[in-house]
Amino acid sequence: MDNNSEESKSSVGYFITGAVIGSVLAVLFAPKAGRETREQMGSWIQDKRDKGRVAVREALETGRRTLRRGQRSMSGV
Numbered sequence: 001m002d003n004n005s006e007e008s009k010s011s012v013g014y015f016i017t018g019a020v021i022g023s024v025l026a027v028l029f030a031p032k033a034g035r036e037t038r039e040q041m042g043s044w045i046q047d048k049r050d051k052g053r054v055a056v057r058e059a060l061e062t063g064r065r066t067l068r069r070g071q072r073s074m075s076g077v
Contacts, residue, residue: 032040 030037
């Protein structure tokens with residue numbers, strides 16, 4: 001039982017060490033400054049949001065047209 005707790009402590013220590021080393025390397029080798037990265041991500045998110053809104057509007061309009069067509073064919077017009 002004591003052996004398992006030592007192994008889990010060791011695993012947690014390795015994980016924390018890896019996380020710290022990974023964070024340091026990410027900062028050292030980041031291609032852009034944090035502000036630039038945030039601005040780029042913000043632009044990308046805004047673009048995807050705009051495209052998503054257009055796609056939803058188009059899908060709704062297609063659904064409305066299909067519904068109207070179905071209603072007309074059901075009424076015999």
